[in-house]
Amino acid sequence: MMLSTFLPKPEQRFAAAGAALGALVSAAWLASGTALPGEMAPHWDVPAVLAAGAMPFVLGGSFYRWRYSRRLELELRAARRAERRLRNEVHRDKLTGLANRAALEVDISQALCAEGAAFARNALLLLDLDRFKMINDTLGHDAGDRLLALFGGRLKRAFAGEATVYRLGGDEFVLAAARAPSQADAEMLAMRVERLFEAPFDLGETRVASGCSIGIAFIERADKSTSDVLKRADLALYEAKAISGNSHAFHSETLSRAMRLKAEAERDLTRGFAEDEFFLVFLPILSIESGSIRGFQALLRWRHPQLGVIDAETFEPPEQSAITRSLGAWALQTACRQAAIWPQPKGLTVAPFVPQLRDRDFVAQVERCLAEADLSPERLTIEVAEGVSTDDLAVVAENLRGLRALGVRVALGGGSASSLPLNQISDVEPDQVTVDLAAVRAAHGSERSVALLACLIKTGQVLRLSIAVNGVEKESEADCARACGAIEIRGPWVSPVMADVSVLVGDGGMEEAYRAVRA
Numbered sequence: 060m061m062l063s064t065f066l067p068k069p070e071q072r073f074a075a076a077g078a079a080l081g082a083l084v085s086a087a088w089l090a091s092g093t094a095l096p097g098e099m100a101p102h103w104d105v106p107a108v109l110a111a112g113a114m115p116f117v118l119g120g121s122f123y124r125w126r127y128s129r130r131l132e133l134e135l136r137a138a139r140r141a142e143r144r145l146r147n148e149v150h151r152d153k154l155t156g157l158a159n160r161a162a163l164e165v166d167i168s169q170a171l172c173a174e175g176a177a178f179a180r181n182a183l184l185l186l187d188l189d190r191f192k193m194i195n196d197t198l199g200h201d202a203g204d205r206l207l208a209l210f211g212g213r214l215k216r217a218f219a220g221e222a223t224v225y226r227l228g229g230d231e232f233v234l235a236a237a238r239a240p241s242q243a244d245a246e247m248l249a250m251r252v253e254r255l256f257e258a259p260f261d262l263g264e265t266r267v268a269s270g271c272s273i274g275i276a277f278i279e280r281a282d283k284s285t286s287d288v289l290k291r292a293d294l295a296l297y298e299a300k301a302i303s304g305n306s307h308a309f310h311s312e313t314l315s316r317a318m319r320l321k322a323e324a325e326r327d328l329t330r331g332f333a334e335d336e337f338f339l340v341f342l343p344i345l346s347i348e349s350g351s352i353r354g355f356q357a358l359l360r361w362r363h364p365q366l367g368v369i370d371a372e373t374f375e376p377p378e379q380s381a382i383t384r385s386l387g388a389w390a391l392q393t394a395c396r397q398a399a400i401w402p403q404p405k406g407l408t409v410a411p412f413v414p415q416l417r418d419r420d421f422v423a424q425v426e427r428c429l430a431e432a433d434l435s436p437e438r439l440t441i442e443v444a445e446g447v448s449t450d451d452l453a454v455v456a457e458n459l460r461g462l463r464a465l466g467v468r469v470a471l472g473g474g475s476a477s478s479l480p481l482n483q484i485s486d487v488e489p490d491q492v493t494v495d496l497a498a499v500r501a502a503h504g505s506e507r508s509v510a511l512l513a514c515l516i517k518t519g520q521v522l523r524l525s526i527a528v529n530g531v532e533k534e535s536e537a538d539c540a541r542a543c544g545a546i547e548i549r550g551p552w553v554s555p556v557m558a559d560v561s562v563l564v565g566d567g568g569m570e571e572a573y574r575a576v577r578a
Contacts (some may be wrong), residue, residue: 103410157212182245185292188230249307270305354406357394395432422461436466496530516543
């Protein structure tokens with residue numbers, strides 16, 4: 060302990076030990092001069108005395124140098140082990156043990172650096188698990204993590220020696236083929252991936268079935284980085300998701316051109332919103348029971364500088380965009396403010412964009428709009444329009460229950476009512492379901508629309524759901540809705556859209572005249 064205090068470095072202690080040993084050797088040599096007979100005793104001359112005196116320094120320096128070199132060698136080995144461990148951690152996904160995005164970038168960079176015949180135009184498959192968000196929301200993140208680990212294991216076992224499997228993050232994986240230069244080769248790989256989902260995944264307390272969407276692109280000689288390849292694969296993945304679950308799609312120039320047009324449209328939307336080119340119109344809603352206007356549906360319009368006035372169905376705000384949420388929030392806030400100043404307390408129906416309905420802050424947003432406008436919650440109906448999928452249902456249903464707790468009415472409208480299974484409609488607990496006659500006509504023709512309308516209304520009544528009808532164009536359709544028990548109708552037969560609704564919510568005279576005409 061005392062030696063460590065004065066000589067803290069191991070090299071210093073080894074030097075001291077060497078010096079002590081050298082001194083001991085010199086002392087033994089000196090002692091031998093008196094202990095041995097004269098002819099055997101060492102001859103002490105100046106060189107011998109100098110050698111004996113230098114012995115502690117020579118051995119001390121030798122011990123110091125040996126220990127220093129040994130320490131450097133050990134430190135170098137430790138540094139190399141740490142470097143290998145760090146490189147492994149940097150290029151490995153902790154959850155699945157697969158290579159990660161950093162490893163993918165290194166591998167693709169090496170592939171792009173190959174020249175001549177060494178360059179390989181191999182396929183890259185970008186995989187995205189279906190229904191993963193719903194599994195996370197309903198079963199918890201532990202179940203989601205286990206699903207990712209199990210799927211990663213299946214991929215690794217199935218393609219060992221044929222392809223490298225990477226996990227990019229979230230529920231996205233990449234399969235980089237070693238020998239798949241053609242579209243046929245890549246398609247065979249994609250079909251093998253899809254077959255991995257034939258058996259359900261055991262998550263412990265439950266077993267779940269899943270699938271995946273696959274976007275396929277090829278590493279091209281013109282690529283400059285990993286992002287160039289992934290960007291094309293991502294476009295193909297978007298296309299695969301639009302097809303159906305457990306499907307794949309290849310990148311094409313058509314997809315790239317469509318994406319460029321979409322980006323231009325999004326920039327145009329952002330510009331139009333900044334320049335106040337959007338406004339609301341209102342579609343009157345007729346109550347079947349009273350024969351009077353019970354409320355209005357707010358509809359978004361865009362006064363485009365080149366295209367004129369266009370509706371929301373025409374310009375289709377992109378789902379994965381901040382401008383969509385901003386525009387939807389503005390429409391809701393503006394509609395509530397206008398409804399609050401109507402002379403009579405008529406109902407207001409608003410159909411938010413799907414990204415708004417998926418937003419966990421949506422209920423709080425509606426509550427703020429109602430409070431700012433001083434609008435009673437029971438006057439507002441939030442209508443879930445077409446575009447809500449079963450994957451979104453968990454979050455959307457939670458938001459809709461929150462709205463009902465506020466006193467806001469909830470309606471399933473358009474294609475959302477027909478795209479969801481009956482048991483899931485009951486989970487949403489809507490106040491009403493809106494039948495979209497325009498969609499019925501488009502699918503089955505005008506001749507059958509009245510008969511199908513009657514069937515849909517009767518089905519809703521069996522399920523104890525109040526039915527509203529949108530898109531009424533003919534008196535026969537209105538008569539059918541009235542005879543079958545619909546609660547309200549709206550459409551061109553009732554009234555065209557109106558920018559100013561004061562004529563129908565003024566002193567009541569115009570509404571009485573309207574009721575008399577439609578009676």
